Amino acid sequence: MFERLTDEIDGIIARDPAAHSRLEVALTYPSFHAMIIHRAAHWLWDRQFRLSARWLAYLGRFATGIEIHPGARIGRRFFIDHGLGVVIGETAEIGDDVTLYHDVTLGGVSPAVNARAQVGQKRHPTLCDGVIVGSGAQILGPIVVGAGARVGANAVVVADVVPGTTVVGIPAKAAGLSPRLVDRALDFCAYGTLDGSMPDPTAVLIENLGARVQALSQRIAELETRLGAESDDRTNVVAAPLRRDRGEAGRQANQQPDGVPGRADAAGERN
Ligand SMILES: CC(C)(COP(=O)(O)OP(=O)(O)OC[C@H]1O[C@@H](n2cnc3c(N)ncnc32)[C@H](O)[C@@H]1OP(=O)(O)O)[C@@H](O)C(=O)NCCC(=O)NCCS
Numbered sequence: 001m002f003e004r005l006t007d008e009i010d011g012i013i014a015r016d017p018a019a020h021s022r023l024e025v026a027l028t029y030p031s032f033h034a035m036i037i038h039r040a041a042h043w044l045w046d047r048q049f050r051l052s053a054r055w056l057a058y059l060g061r062f063a064t065g066i067e068i069h070p071g072a073r074i075g076r077r078f079f080i081d082h083g084l085g086v087v088i089g090e091t092a093e094i095g096d097d098v099t100l101y102h103d104v105t106l107g108g109v110s111p112a113v114n115a116r117a118q119v120g121q122k123r124h125p126t127l128c129d130g131v132i133v134g135s136g137a138q139i140l141g142p143i144v145v146g147a148g149a150r151v152g153a154n155a156v157v158v159a160d161v162v163p164g165t166t167v168v169g170i171p172a173k174a175a176g177l178s179p180r181l182v183d184r185a186l187d188f189c190a191y192g193t194l195d196g197s198m199p200d201p202t203a204v205l206i207e208n209l210g211a212r213v214q215a216l217s218q219r220i221a222e223l224e225t226r227l228g229a230e231s232d233d234r235t236n237v238v239a240a241p242l243r244r245d246r247g248e249a250g251r252q253a254n255q256q257p258d259g260v261p262g263r264a265d266a267a268g269e270r271n
Contacts, residue, residue: 004076005036006022007076007077008032008035008076008077008078009022009025009026009032010022010077011076011077011078011079011097012025012029012031012032012077012079013025014188015079015081015099015188015190016079016081016190017190030063030064030065030066030080030082030083030084031064031066031078031079031080031081031083033060033063033064034060034063034064034066034068034080034083035074035078037056037057037059037060037063037064038057038060038068038070038072038074040056041053041054041056041057041060041068041070042070042071042072042073042074044056044070045070045071050070053070054070056070057069057070064083065083065084065085065086066080066083066084066086066088067086067087067088068086068088069088069089069090069092071090071091072088072089072090072091072092072093072094072106072124073092073093073094074088074093074094075094075095075096075097075098075129076096076097077096077097078094078096078097078098079098079099079100080099080100080101080102080104081099081100081101081102082101082102082135083102084102084103085102085103085104086100086102086103086104086105087104087105087106087107088106088124089106089107089108089123089124090123090124091121091122091123091124091142092106092124092125092126092127093124093125093126093127094106094126094127095127095128095129095130095131095147096129096130097129097130097188098127098129098130098131098132098133099131099132099133099188100133101133101134101135101136101137101153101191102135102136103135103136104133104134104135104136104137104138104139105137105138105139105140106124106125106127106139107124107138107139107140108123108124108140108141109123109140109141109158122142123141123142124141124142125139125140125141125142125143125144125145125157126142126143126144126145127139127145128144128145128146128147128148128149128163129147129148130147130148130188131145131146131147131148131149131150131151132149132150132151132188132189132192133145133150133151134150134151134152134153134154134155134191134192135153135154136153136154137151137152137153137154137155137156137157137172138155138156138157139151139157140156140157140158141158143157143158143159143160143161144160144161145157145160145161146160146161146162146163146164146165147163147164148163148164149161149162149163149164149165149166149167150165150166150167150192151166151167151168151172151192152166152167152168152169152172152175152192154170155167155168155169155170155172156169156170156171156172157171157172158171158172159171159172162174166192
């Protein structure tokens with residue numbers, strides 16, 4: 001339990017340059033308080049103490065300005081920087097190491113989808129590991145934001161987001177940026193911006209392509225060697241009896257009365 005709490009606090013310190021100590025985070029970070037309350041409310045929710053869960057979540061909203069439905073499933077080291085105005089719906093799912101800034105909504109899309117008959121159905125988004133969502137962004141509907149994707153401030157996202165990409169605008173579209181390479185996309189960058197601390201995506205892309213070309217060249221060389229050996233074997237299997245037959249036939253056809261080999265026999269020997 002204590003380990004889990006320090007893990008959450010360390011996750012916040014790693015992502016907020018303004019955080020200086022564990023004690024400071026424990027005492028003054030609404031994100032940390034909201035998560036403790038949410039974990040307790042979610043525990044109650046899962047055990048069918050629905051009203052108690054809602055009441056606890058309501059107290060949490062009062063204390064922190066962050067509204068998280070107790071049904072939402074949230075992974076480890078979740079961090080909401082500043083916090084105020086964040087709303088997370090009942091069927092939202094959030095992976096590990098996800099970061100939200102203030103005024104973000106993970107919501108449903110239309111009254112029809114939110115109708116009573118649909119209660120319990122997936123209506124809210126899924127944010128995979130390492131996603132960063134800028135302030136004011138609205139992510140709406142049962143869509144999936146892929147691992148390591150970044151959502152720009154004030155974007156409205158209504159469709160799936162490819163892992164490692166950045167989306168901006170209304171409706172959100174992929175920005176004209178090099179995608180964060182998915183294997184490195186889970187590295188956090190403050191405010192989602194690719195400053196000097198992030199690897200240059202183009203350089204990394206070239207490096208990865210170089211390694212791939214080298215691996216493919218090696219594979220081609222191996223295949224060529226194998227193919228060469230097999231074709232040598234085949235040539236020997238087919239050609240050896242042929243040479244023998246042609247040699248015999250030639251010898252008989254060209255046999256000179258005095259037993260001196262003819263021209264065809266000599267050619268057969270050469271082959
Ligand atoms: C989207 C974002 C992650 C991109 O950051 P980046 O990789 O450093 O990209 P850049 O700032 O170089 O911007 C690249 C392009 O996207 C555009 N862009 C960036 N953010 C945008 C946004 N939120 N909405 C619309 N367009 C945006 C830029 O104008 C630029 O366009 P151009 O290529 O036509 O000139 C970042 O701008 C962002 O919105 N981060 C969230 C910040 C935040 O919420 N801060 C709150 C802290 S309290």
